[in-house]
Amino acid sequence: MRAALYLSAGTVVVEDVPDPVLSEPTDAVVRVVRAAVCGSDLWSYRGVVKRAERSRLGHEFIGVVEEVGAEVRTVRPGDLVVAPFTWSDNTCPHCRDGLQSSCERGGTFGAPGADGGQGQAVRVPWADGTLVTVPGGPAGVDASLYPALLAASDVMGTGLHGAVMAGVTEGSAVAVIGDGAVGLCAVLAAGTILGAERVFLMSRHADRTAVGKAFGATDVIAERGEEGIAAVREQTGGLGVRHVVEAVGTPESWAMAVGMARDGGSIGAVGVPHTAPTLPLFQPLIHNLRLNLGIAPVRRYLPDLVARITAGTLDPGPVFDTVLPLEDVARGYAAMASRESIKIMLTPGG
Amino acid sequence: MRAALYLSAGTVVVEDVPDPVLSEPTDAVVRVVRAAVCGSDLWSYRGVVKRAERSRLGHEFIGVVEEVGAEVRTVRPGDLVVAPFTWSDNTCPHCRDGLQSSCERGGTFGAPGADGGQGQAVRVPWADGTLVTVPGGPAGVDASLYPALLAASDVMGTGLHGAVMAGVTEGSAVAVIGDGAVGLCAVLAAGTILGAERVFLMSRHADRTAVGKAFGATDVIAERGEEGIAAVREQTGGLGVRHVVEAVGTPESWAMAVGMARDGGSIGAVGVPHTAPTLPLFQPLIHNLRLNLGIAPVRRYLPDLVARITAGTLDPGPVFDTVLPLEDVARGYAAMASRESIKIMLTPGG
Numbered sequence: 001m002r003a004a005l006y007l008s009a010g011t012v013v014v015e016d017v018p019d020p021v022l023s024e025p026t027d028a029v030v031r032v033v034r035a036a037v038c039g040s041d042l043w044s045y046r047g048v049v050k051r052a053e054r055s056r057l058g059h060e061f062i063g064v065v066e067e068v069g070a071e072v073r074t075v076r077p078g079d080l081v082v083a084p085f086t087w088s089d090n091t092c093p094h095c096r097d098g099l100q101s102s103c104e105r106g107g108t109f110g111a112p113g114a115d116g117g118q119g120q121a122v123r124v125p126w127a128d129g130t131l132v133t134v135p136g137g138p139a140g141v142d143a144s145l146y147p148a149l150l151a152a153s154d155v156m157g158t159g160l161h162g163a164v165m166a167g168v169t170e171g172s173a174v175a176v177i178g179d180g181a182v183g184l185c186a187v188l189a190a191g192t193i194l195g196a197e198r199v200f201l202m203s204r205h206a207d208r209t210a211v212g213k214a215f216g217a218t219d220v221i222a223e224r225g226e227e228g229i230a231a232v233r234e235q236t237g238g239l240g241v242r243h244v245v246e247a248v249g250t251p252e253s254w255a256m257a258v259g260m261a262r263d264g265g266s267i268g269a270v271g272v273p274h275t276a277p278t279l280p281l282f283q284p285l286i287h288n289l290r291l292n293l294g295i296a297p298v299r300r301y302l303p304d305l306v307a308r309i310t311a312g313t314l315d316p317g318p319v320f321d322t323v324l325p326l327e328d329v330a331r332g333y334a335a336m337a338s339r340e341s342i343k344i345m346l347t348p349g350g
Numbered sequence: 351m352r353a354a355l356y357l358s359a360g361t362v363v364v365e366d367v368p369d370p371v372l373s374e375p376t377d378a379v380v381r382v383v384r385a386a387v388c389g390s391d392l393w394s395y396r397g398v399v400k401r402a403e404r405s406r407l408g409h410e411f412i413g414v415v416e417e418v419g420a421e422v423r424t425v426r427p428g429d430l431v432v433a434p435f436t437w438s439d440n441t442c443p444h445c446r447d448g449l450q451s452s453c454e455r456g457g458t459f460g461a462p463g464a465d466g467g468q469g470q471a472v473r474v475p476w477a478d479g480t481l482v483t484v485p486g487g488p489a490g491v492d493a494s495l496y497p498a499l500l501a502a503s504d505v506m507g508t509g510l511h512g513a514v515m516a517g518v519t520e521g522s523a524v525a526v527i528g529d530g531a532v533g534l535c536a537v538l539a540a541g542t543i544l545g546a547e548r549v550f551l552m553s554r555h556a557d558r559t560a561v562g563k564a565f566g567a568t569d570v571i572a573e574r575g576e577e578g579i580a581a582v583r584e585q586t587g588g589l590g591v592r593h594v595v596e597a598v599g600t601p602e603s604w605a606m607a608v609g610m611a612r613d614g615g616s617i618g619a620v621g622v623p624h625t626a627p628t629l630p631l632f633q634p635l636i637h638n639l640r641l642n643l644g645i646a647p648v649r650r651y652l653p654d655l656v657a658r659i660t661a662g663t664l665d666p667g668p669v670f671d672t673v674l675p676l677e678d679v680a681r682g683y684a685a686m687a688s689r690e691s692i693k694i695m696l697t698p699g700g
Contacts (some may be wrong), residue, residue, distance in 0.1 A: 023406075093589055094613050099638055102613035165640075239443055254631075263444050263452035263645075273636065278628035281604075285622065285643040288449055293631065294614075294638035 002348070003119025004057040004329045009047030012057065013331045020115055020123035025069035026089075026129035030081060033138070034150045035117040036060035036320070037332050038085075039180050041110075043274040045333050057329075058118030059085035059109035060153045062146065062350070064138050065131070066121065074128045080138045081131040082306060083117070083124060084298035085109060085154045090129030100129070100299035116152075118329055120348045132302040135310060145309060147317030147345055151185065153306040155343070156316040158270050159185025160305070161189030162245040163194055165268030165292035170195035175232050176217075177256050178247030178271060179203035181319040182344040184211050186245040186270075188316055191216030193308070200232055200241065202256070210340055211318050225252065229259035241265065249273040260281050266290040269327040320345040354405050354407040354679045359397030361642035362680045370465055370473035375419035376439075378477030380431060383699035384500045385467040385490070386505030386670070388531050388683050389436075390691065391460075391671035393624040395683050397681065408468030409435040409459035410503040412496060413699070414488050415481070416471065424478045431481040432656060433467070433474060434648035435459060435504045450479070467503075468679055470501025470698045482652040484685045485660060495659060497667030498697055501535065502655040505693070506666040507648030508620050509535025510655070512595040513544055513643035515618030520545035525582050526567075528597030528632075529553035531669040531693040534561050536595040536620075538666055541566030543658070550582055552606070558692060561668050575602065579609035590615065598642060599623040608633050616640040644675070670695040 003017045020029050046052035067077045073083055088095050088103035094330035095103050105126060109117035117125050118130070124130055135140050136147060141149075150155075159182050169173045174190045176183050179201060190196040194213075201217035207258045209220050220233045220266050233240055240262035246253055249271025257267045258279075267289060284291060308314035322341040324332045325348075353367045371377050385408050394401035411463045425431055438445050440455035455476060460466035465473050474480055481548050484491050484499060491499075498506075508534050514595060518524045526533050529551060541545040542565075551567035551576070553559045559570050562585035571581045572667045583590055596603055599621025613684045617639060658664035662680075672691040674682050675698075682694035 093587075099614045102636075102638060182505070196353050239444075249631075264449045265446050269631075269635065273631060276630055276632050278630050280628050280644065281599075281619075281623060284641075285619065286452075286645055288452060288644035288647070289642075291634075291641040291643070292639075293635040295636055297638070 001120040002326060003116065004326070006044060006051050006057055007053060010045060012045065012333050014327050014329055017119065020121050020124045022067060022069045023123065024125065025071040026126050028065050028072055028075055028124045028131065029067045029289055030063040030083065030122050030124050031066045031349065032061045032063040032117060032120055034062050035346045036150055037150055037344040038154060040272055042337050045337055048274050050097045052112055055334060056114070056116030056119065056206050056345070057110055058116040058152060059150060061117030061122060062149050062153060063122065068127060068146045072127045075133055076130050080134040080141055082134065082149050082153050082302060083109065083131055084157065084302055087125045087130040088299055089126045090299065095129065098300040099297050101295040101297040118326065118346060122251055124258060125221050126290060129331070130299065131324060132307055141310065147320045148309045148315050149306065150345060151319055152309060153304060153314035155181040155319060157301045158182045158296040159247070160189035160301050161191040161294060161296035162247055162268040162270040164185045165294060166243040166245050167266040168194040168243045170194050171197045172235060172243055173198040174243035174245065175202065175239050175241045175260055176202040176247060177202045177253050179205060179208040179212060180247065182270060183245070183247035184208065184215055184319055185316050186247055187212050188215040192314055202228055204227055205339070207321065211342065214318060225256065228256055232260040244317065247271050249277065251277050254279055258289065261287065261289055263287045266292060269293040270296060317335045319343045323347060351470040352676060353466065354676070355404050356394060356401050356407055357403060360395060362395065362683050364677050364679055367469065370471050372417060372419045372685040373473065374419040374475065376476050376478065377419045378415050378422055378425055378474045378481065379471055380413040380418045380433065380474050381416045381471050382411045382413040382467060382469060383498045383700065385696040385698055386500055387686055387694040388504060390622055392687050395687055398624050402462055406466030406469065407460055407466070408466040410500060411467030411472060412499050412503060413472065414617050422477045425481050425483055428487060430484040430491055432484065432499050432503050432652060433459065433481055434507065434652055435482040435683060437475045438649055439476045440649065445479065445683045448650040449647050451645040451647040457556050460475045468611055468676065468696060471542060478640060480649065482656055484656055495613045497670045498659045498665050499656065500695060501666035501669055502652060502659060504648060505669060507530045508646040508653045509597070510539035510651050511644060511646035512536045512544060512597055512618040512620040513539040515644060516593040516595050517616040518544040518546050520592045522584060522593055523548035523591050524593035524595065525550040525552065525610055526597060527552050527556040527593045527603050529555060529562060530597065532620060533595070533597035534565055534669055535560065535666050536597055537562050537567050538565040542664055550585070552578055555689070557671065561692065564668060575606065578606055582610040592616065597621050599627065608639065611637065611639055613637045619643040627634065627699060634663055669693045673697060
């Protein structure tokens with residue numbers, strides 16, 4: 001089969017690799033229908049973090065189950081499935097807490113030794129605990145829903161996790177820092193799922209702003225740093241917002257989050273730092289802030305997200321502004337790295 | 351009147367100062383019955399932070415109201431009152447959120463320009479929003495309750511805030527890092543008020559350990575750093591504890607808190623850093639930790655604490671292991687700085 005491989009900073013290729021096979025009775029093999037390129041894939045592409053030469057790429061995909069191991073019970077060959085970006089047994093103590101991203105037997109697609117989503121097929125460990133089926137299957141689900149279902153595999157679940165951790169409730173006001181796909185999905189989650197009344201999106205890119213507004217942002221603020229903080233405070237009676245989603249992960253974005261949070265407020269932080277940022281604690285302490293950080297346990301949210309998407313009440317699909325065949329994955333990385341594209345959808349299934 | 355003054359690092363004296371007077375119609379003047387020396391008073395004493403020469407000291411006191419301004423409604427001359435370490439109007443948006451430590455008109459006793467608790471009398475701004483009366487008054491309350499009431503002015507409220515922010519619930523397990531008065535009060539709050547079933551206290555000082563056990567610590571762990579983390583994990587099935595109170599505020603104590611928290615767990619942090627520590631965010635992120643920091647809004651908890659203390663169901667008084675007359679305050683600072691004493695109670699009222 002064909003799969004994307006990382007060669008070096010700036011160089012991603014598609015080559016022939018061995019077809020995946022079942023290696024454990026709890027595995028499934030999934031033929032990939034749609035896959036995505038993630039902002040976090042860009043760190044190695046930009047040379048910011050090291051990555052093994054010829055390693056598989058990608059951790060976001062939807063597909064059709066081709067084969068399952070003897071112990072797999074909940075998914076069958078032919079099922080249309082969404083895979084969260086981490087696999088999980090869904091039975092360990094952390095999984096039972098709804099923290100499948102901390103699963104004791106878990107791992108991340110595209111990590112060393114694992115298959116990546118940016119290929120024609122993937123071996124999925126712990127298939128029962130990982131995969132969520134889409135009712136209707138490939139024949140019953142219109143392909144127009146594929147972008148939304150693909151978004152649910154990571155960015156929609158991650159944006160929702162950020163909004164949940166920020167404590168967003170019905171009628172509340174929330175600020176979202178980060179206008180990448182995760183930030184945009186946090187906007188959608190805050191308004192459409194959690195009922196926020198006012199959603200500030202910090203954004204200065206016209207294409208992202210447009211998606212943010214379509215997703216329910218009520219206020220778009222182009223200023224950054226102290227000016228961005230002042231703009232949000234001005235709109236909230238000087239007090240700041242009770243709920244902030246931090247979807248970038250840099251010292252600068254954290255400083256904005258801390259600066260615009262109301263005393264006693266909550267920051268839901270899902271921006272994964274590619275460096276190892278440190279946070280000065282004095283301001284959070286004197287302002288009684290709640291800093292809730294986390295790699296999203298997408299599997300927890302996935303059944304609900306799939307139900308909303310197939311019911312037509314949630315559509316994060318517009319985060320994908322570019323669709324490319326798998327063979328053109330290199331063009332996709334380049335377009336995202338240059339910010340020409342918000343997010344790339346690949347079509348390994350043709 | 352007599353009051354403690356800071357002269358320089360290591361030098362605290364008691365001198366004559368002008369009697370306090372009402373300067374606003376919302377003020378009260380309180381004659382101090384008992385006052386305390388706080389761990390945070392030691393930073394300037396040790397020369398770690400700068401403090402103005404001849405500034406007033408102390409922010410923990412109970413007393414009897416001597417005089418009130420024309421607009422004061424809820425406290426009357428002759429009332430026995432507890433003052434939280436910060437004053438607050440109790441009507442601003444932050445106060446209405448129960449965050450009196452963020453009061454828009456608030457301040458801290460002993461801060462520049464304010465009276466300190468370590469003296470014979472104090473001008474209390476916003477008396478209605480700040481002071482909590484003790485039913486029965488000075489004639490009806492046994493002096494044996496004074497230590498507990500004095501503890502409620504800061505360390506008991508702060509320890510409780512830490513345990514509340516750590517999310518301690520009935521039947522839960524919690525670890526407390528810090529065996530100073532605040533950490534010990536967090537132990538008491540976790541067990542006696544919030545119903546924790548298992549309370550780990552990180553402590554290696556026999557006198558503090560003894561108080562911690564009397565306050566309900568079920569496990570005392572003397573190890574620090576990685577060994578301390580391993581000891582707590584060993585006692586919690588390898589998973590760590592869901593609730594951690596961080597009552598020190600150094601990089602080392604934070605590292606312990608992060609290291610022993612279960613994935614998805616909460617750290618309630620009330621350790622006020624005298625330096626400006628920064629926290630590495632990667633571990634909290636991958637383990638989905640909730641970091642809840644805050645200067646305690648003691649005023650929020652005070653009515654309940656006073657009720658429990660006068661009912662005899664809560665006694666944080668044993669945090670005071672040394673009682674001294676006001677004139678001997680310098681001995682008190684020296685004893686706390688050398689860790690001979692956990693916490694000093696002064697008797698300005700004789």
